């Protein structure tokens with residue numbers, strides 16, 4: 001086969017980028033993480049912990065797992081491998097938990113489960129109604145694959161106005177890529193659902209926040225739907241959330257499988273001190289148990305209490321979460337945290353979530 005000079009230099013550049021530039025950037029980032037984290041761990045540990053202890057009394061965002069059942073099989077997600085029982089939270093229990101959270105002073109609820117899709121939850125609209133009518137709740141949100149976000153639901157969803165933020169996880173701008181990444185052949189269907197929602201939003205003049213959470217390689221950010229999204233963005237009807245690296249779900253998601261669909265795996269992070277998730281993001285599972293991590297513990301190995309036996313306030317300020325934080329601080333990570341590549345140290349100023357810092361600063365001023 002004859003390659004032109006242009007093709008050869010493009011292939012060479014792409015090789016240099018993949019094999020030299022990208023890995024060097026990663027290793028440099030890892031090294032900077034190490035230096036910055038060790039500096040804060042050794043010299044600012046007491047003050048950072050003091051600030052975080054002050055803000056820890058109240059989860060900044062309570063995650064409620066309406067259901068852990070999903071209708072997709074994303075290649076980057078642990079859902080297809082989950083061994084935990086598939087369940088849906090009874091409505092009565094949901095109301096009781098939100099009552100308790102509000103009594104603690106809570107303001108934000110997320111209906112994004114660890115895994116599962118909010119639209120598979122038969123009680124989704126009852127839950128949204130419940131949250132909407134509570135003046136104490138200032139906002140609620142969820143991520144969804146959008147498969148069941150049918151056009152007939154658009155107006156119903158728009159009734160929640162600015163209080164609701166919907167984020168649709170999007171596996172690709174062509175049917176083949178979408179299918180390979182999401183494990184289901186619903187590119188056209190979800191595209192239609194998104195378009196219908198945006199048109200209803202335009203018609204209603206709604207300022208509800210609506211985001212497309214990109215879950216496909218940057219090389220796929222092309223094509224007519226991509227262009228259409230750029231117009232929606234310009235009109236203020238949509239925003240994009242770009243993720244370019246994918247974590248391993250504590251070893252359940254294989255790097256090769258990610259590579260096969262053009263996605264990049266997160267490198268194992270530098271681990272020193274407690275993971276920031278333990279300070280801000282618990283999840284109440286569909287069965288009423290509270291898990292310390294709302295993000296990457298798919299089998300729920302970090303249970304810190306049961307709302308059928310104790311209150312949310314007791315659990316969130318109790319012995320089990322303290323013990324977990326202490327274990328992280330000593331470097332004695334539970335198995336799931338040992339394997340996890342989502343971990344972010346509370347001492348890493350380069351990565352530590354801005355929301356922690358903002359809340360921490362506000363607490364310091366009080």
Ligand SMILES: C[S@@+](CC[C@H](N)C(=O)[O-])C[C@H]1O[C@@H](n2cnc3c(N)ncnc32)[C@H](O)[C@@H]1O
Pocket residue numbers: 070076077078112113114115116117118143144145167168169213215243245246247248249253
């Ligand atoms: C676990 S899902 C649950 C909600 C819903 N089923 C969905 O996919 O939008 C929450 C978010 O995590 C994202 N996610 C799942 N696995 C991921 C990974 N390995 N790396 C980065 N994001 C991931 C999903 O794309 C989604 O946006």
Ligand code: SF4
Pocket residue numbers: 070071072073074077078079080114115116117144145169
């Ligand atoms: S990422 Fe969401 S849609 Fe995809 S399998 Fe996991 S839970 Fe389901």
Ligand code: SF4
Pocket residue numbers: 250275276277278292293294295296297336337338340341342343344
């Ligand atoms: S290390 Fe991973 S599994 Fe453990 S709390 Fe942090 S994000 Fe969750």
